[in-house]
Amino acid sequence: MDVCVVEMNHSAADVNQKKSVEITKDKNGISQAILRNPRGASARVSLHGGQVLSWKNERDEELLFTSNKANFKPPAAVRGGIPICFPQFGNRGSLEQHGFARNRTWIIEDNPPPLQSFADSSSSDKAAFIDLLLKPSDDDLKIWPHSFEFRLRVLLSVDGYLTLISRIRNVNCKPFSFSFAYHTYFSVSDISEVRVEGLETLDYLDNLCNRERFTEQGDALTFESEVDRVYLSSSDAVAVFDHEKKRTFVIKKEGLPDIVVWNPWEKKSRVITDFGDEEYKQMLCVDAANIEKPITLKPGEEWTGRVELSVTASI
Numbered sequence: 001m002d003v004c005v006v007e008m009n010h011s012a013a014d015v016n017q018k019k020s021v022e023i024t025k026d027k028n029g030i031s032q033a034i035l036r037n038p039r040g041a042s043a044r045v046s047l048h049g050g051q052v053l054s055w056k057n058e059r060d061e062e063l064l065f066t067s068n069k070a071n072f073k074p075p076a077a078v079r080g081g082i083p084i085c086f087p088q089f090g091n092r093g094s095l096e097q098h099g100f101a102r103n104r105t106w107i108i109e110d111n112p113p114p115l116q117s118f119a120d121s122s123s124s125d126k127a128a129f130i131d132l133l134l135k136p137s138d139d140d141l142k143i144w145p146h147s148f149e150f151r152l153r154v155l156l157s158v159d160g161y162l163t164l165i166s167r168i169r170n171v172n173c174k175p176f177s178f179s180f181a182y183h184t185y186f187s188v189s190d191i192s193e194v195r196v197e198g199l200e201t202l203d204y205l206d207n208l209c210n211r212e213r214f215t216e217q218g219d220a221l222t223f224e225s226e227v228d229r230v231y232l233s234s235s236d237a238v239a240v241f242d243h244e245k246k247r248t249f250v251i252k253k254e255g256l257p258d259i260v261v262w263n264p265w266e267k268k269s270r271v272i273t274d275f276g277d278e279e280y281k282q283m284l285c286v287d288a289a290n291i292e293k294p295i296t297l298k299p300g301e302e303w304t305g306r307v308e309l310s311v312t313a314s315i
């Protein structure tokens with residue numbers, strides 16, 4: 001990777017914060033922010049899509065999946081990491097699949113409006129973080145005629161937790177509605193060794209059955225074929241257990257009632273051009289999302305949706 005260090009101009013008078021964030025360019029010339037914590041964990045966020053492309057623990061192990069066939073050149077969406085789905089999820093609307101936010105170039109915002117502080121480990125005081133901003137272009141307004149400001153903070157805590165906080169403000173003179181997802185590709189050892197807990201007894205919409213509504217019957221979700229579901233109104237914590245890697249991901253969320261679970265399995269993999277045939281084994285998407293009931297913002301209103309990802313060793 002070609003690295004070109006650019007001086008940041010954070011107004012926050014926090015020297016440690018400045019040291020822990022480096023702005024570089026990738027080999028396609030796209031700016032990216034590298035966040036580091038004192039224990040050696042890191043995260044990499046591309047301005048293309050405002051997309052987290054890497055999250056590593058303190059042993060330098062990658063925790064997110066990115067396809068070997070991913071296309072990193074804009075305006076293609078990058079297959080892996082954490083694409084942002086906004087203002088549409090999937091093909092539930094007239095826009096391109098998953099909306100346009102993941103295909104746009106975001107900017108770094110040096111002085112965003114203050115965020116409410118969180119009392120937990122993701123407190124910005126001790127973390128490395130970057131603030132990004134997306135506003136619609138004139139062309140965007142032609143396909144989605146709603147002025148918005150989308151602020152994304154990506155934050156790596158001292159514990160290595162990765163937190164994404166999205167704030168979407170209506171700066172228009174009429175209301176608008178949108179759907180949203182943090183489309184998170186977790187790296188797993190082998191999908192057949194993975195189970196997801198926290199979804200039991202929930203209703204879900206099955207995208208493989210025309211979004212028909214079913215109720216989850218199992219104690220845990222395991223994988224033997226393609227899964228593409230939107231679990232509705234889940235609790236605010238869901239866990240992904242990876243037996244082989246002895247690793248557990250915990251997804252905690254606020255303002256995001258739904259959870260999408262997706263693995264394309266073998267047959268679907270073959271028709272996705274930026275995805276290797278066998279790569280489905282190494283990934284699982286578990287998205288904190290708001291899909292079933294779109295969010296409506298009146299003029300001047302702001303919505304916040306937050307996800308915190310952590311990883312622990314499991315026995």
Ligand SMILES: O=P(O)(O)OC[C@H]1O[C@H](O)[C@H](O)[C@@H](O)[C@@H]1O
Nearest residue numbers: 090097098207228229260262285
């Ligand atoms: O191929 P993409 O546009 O990135 O979408 C990848 C997947 O995203 C979500 O998980 C949807 O539920 C799936 O139906 C879709 O296949």
